[in-house]
Amino acid sequence: MKHIRNFCIIAHIDHGKSTLADRLIQTCGGVTQRELHEQMLDSMDIERERGITIKSNSITLDYRTPDGEDYLLNLIDTPGHVDFSHEVRRSLMACEGALIVVDASQGVEAQTVANLYLALEHDLTLLPVINKIDLPAADIERAQEAIDEELGLDPFEAIPISAKNGIGIEDVLQGIVEKLPEPKGDPDAPLKALVFDANFDKFRGVILQCRIMEGTLKPRDTIHFMHAGRDFTVDEVGFNQMKLNPKPQLSAGEVGYIVAGVKSVQDIEIGDTITLLNRQAAEPIPGYQPARQVVFSSIYPMDTGDYVELTKALEKLAINDAALTFDKDSSAALGFGFRCGFLGLLHLDVIQERIQREFDIGLVISAPSVKYNITLRDGSTLEVDNPSYWPDPTSIESVSEPYIKASILTPETYVGPVMELCREHRSESQTMNYLSANRIEVTSVMPLGEVLFDFYGKLKMITRGYGSFDYEPIEYRTTDIVKVDILVNKEPVDTLSYLVHREKARTRALHYCEQLAKEIPRHQFKIPVQGAIGGEVIARTTIAPFRKDVTEKLYGGDVTRKKKLLEKQKKGKAKMKQFGSVNIPQKAFISVLRTDKD
Template structure:
């Protein structure tokens, strides 16, 4: 097909604004999938995506659309996730497109992730087509959302389309707008072949399958390719496109989105963001690729069975191929043995990866409580970065500890401003600005309370890590949405809180906390662990300590056999004698008892601290 008749676009929106439903309607209208094979949220192929009702992986599909001008167009659509934890998927998808459909829910209006995605699209210089969705809902307020789009982003009323992805109303007009407004891909078909790898996956028969966008030149399925970043060459086993299943073709041309099966078994050979070229006639310069995404949340993942360590390593390598934002390195713990320290973009990302490891690879795992990375300045003038509290150097060698701060954007109805401010300031947040998304200054009373407001704060990343999102949703009855981005590291008065179980420190339970909150955290954590650690035949002390100072303690009471069961009637001295004998026996056994078994729930107890 002529390059002028190709259109590459993606759908971007806040979570649950109808991206996957719109993708379904586009697939139906263009007959890309037969009615018999069509399912709801068809591009969400992962079991986890269908269960949770969210998109986790960006998915591509090629559509053939006969436009009203009589020309057949090839539309390459990429459906992207909406949650802030998967923003890296969105940024990679945008780099493979020339246009973006910005979807906004007519019942909810602009949300935090809507704003973040628009800025991402503008950075990539894409043509943005604003669309108001869910017109079929009784609570839809399209006029209000249209005003928000005009005032927040400057779109004209004639630019904004109004559709219902569920019923299909207005979707045909959207296809016409995509054909008209999105530019065809630029690139020289006679130039040397260069393709951007925007995703990949591992297949046991075809090796690593690279998902590519051909930027220049053409590739034949009989060619041999070179990956410019790793300097590795491979025979092309197969080329094709997504329909959305893999459809084999004889090659790829400039502007097309498709896949290349490399046959490579080394999953580290193919990197997302790398440039693919033809080995016999390689290009001189690689494509720009992507900025590496820095993980924000770190946790230790350990196999419950020690012999599963190699399987866990292989599973993480294969998952990393499919999820470029995941990073990991080997780690050992005195309490949990050998495992990996993994870095994630957020808590949902961490939760999804852990569940995928357990489901797709059949592994039993123990995960430690999540933490962030800290920059530690030593008295010697050296600077080190730690992502595990147990690696913090001795207090006598420390000069300063710097913690990461993020800029957080919250969008909410005006009536919840007080609850939001109270929550954020209680988490050491610093106020930056507040603005209304619609002209609320002239409105009065209830109307002003319903006007949507954008609040911006700077806040330590560790403070929003655990329960911040849940408390934000609770305090605003579910109406608020949030987005955040890393800004810098700042000096903070932090200490390491150690947990001792039966006088033995458990490195996997140690945590970094602000000095003012350390004692209360210690009391909460020991109290929580008391309920989670099983009772033994002797009392088990649980202590929280800062350095050598114990700040909190509680005991797990000893199990006691009812030695008085056989005692009925008679003198009380008989009962006392039996209890004394039991006490002496326990005292002797205490010296022989080994380590205490700490259950998985104990390592995640920090998540439910208040």
């Protein structure tokens, strides 16, 4: 065990985490020069295109020090985005140390601070790394100050590197070996293994990524999942070394994979503890938390004939992504679809894009919402995330919604606009903390529902890209939430209904009405588009009708002939309005949401 090091890389989005992982793999000879490409540990096309990590991944590297000693380095790559913080939490549980990567030109950002606190919770040894020192805007001294003041780490321990150009990578490997602790554990104790990730292989089923805390695991052992309560027989164990490398056993301190005939990720729980069925551990590894869905949205196929294909697509994605949940849903306007639960807006965006790319299905998505707790007058309680199931307002005693503690890091210049933005999004309390001469942390308590739509985009705009944002859920608080119905030609369109705070209801209803008026084609009769709370109309726009000139054929004569024709046209339009139906194109549903989100 003295020659094993288990570590992960913590960084804000786009601080060079995946590039550093690539250089470590390259330096340790994990891949040949011919196989080398950017973002080695990011397997999805979306991850490579957007430059983000969505799923954590692990690799075992063989490293020989200049003194000739051989070490086994287990690198666990973690996502940087706030939506996937549960992945980061599980990865940290599997490690003894972490590299904290700070961008030399941008300094410490919100996600770095948030993940640092997570790492400290798990008693990890931290090694700071200053990346991108080759950039013209790089300021190593300022980055060292930020590491000292904002992270509370020793700035002189920070290793300056350029992952892109391969500068300082050998120093990082030396730092990992010398400064990060070796794992602890007894190979002869009852087996305790943490499942920190899993991925699906169509030939072999689910491949579990595990860290062995205590004991030893061999093929043909029968394992027991302590939270899920299921049993499986192990077929193969080994190390991840860009490809699966089978070994005769995995023992305490090691990180590797297990193939045990598991058919779907949903059969097990990620973060669970594995033990042997015939020699069980006394208790599971502490710190287990199931993934919590916080954003809910309905997904419908653009072509109703694609419903069966959409069902298969979601089932295939759920095999690999245990955090995605879906239930059948239907809409009068859009037909059959699914109500899905996501970890956040980025997770929703990624799933939507994967369905469109990998399965070639066009989608219509309803407005995202959060889960509200409702207390009814008869004393019963409900949890509602779908406007379709909102109870009659007269039966509601009170409604509470989830609140978050948002942490925003911004240069001092933009503090005023940032605090104003928080106030616009119903912030209840704000505190400021001066981290360094020009850098301030604004902490704000606000509703999660307010962050869903345009908050992050506006923050980036007002801080010119220098603001960074992270949040953690705290509690439910009583609030005044109403259901707003959108009526087209006095008929409610169920898919466009949404839940919102009363003071924001009119503004958003007006936005919906204006967008629909632009997208719905004109008909032969006047079409009112209205937003209403119950029977009270709070916003309205009107789509003007086509006007045919019925008097065109007249070339003189008495004016009564003209009046007679116009009167006849008026009666015809009134009759048409009474019986005519309005065709709402698919792009109208999309435009309402997209503009709102941007």
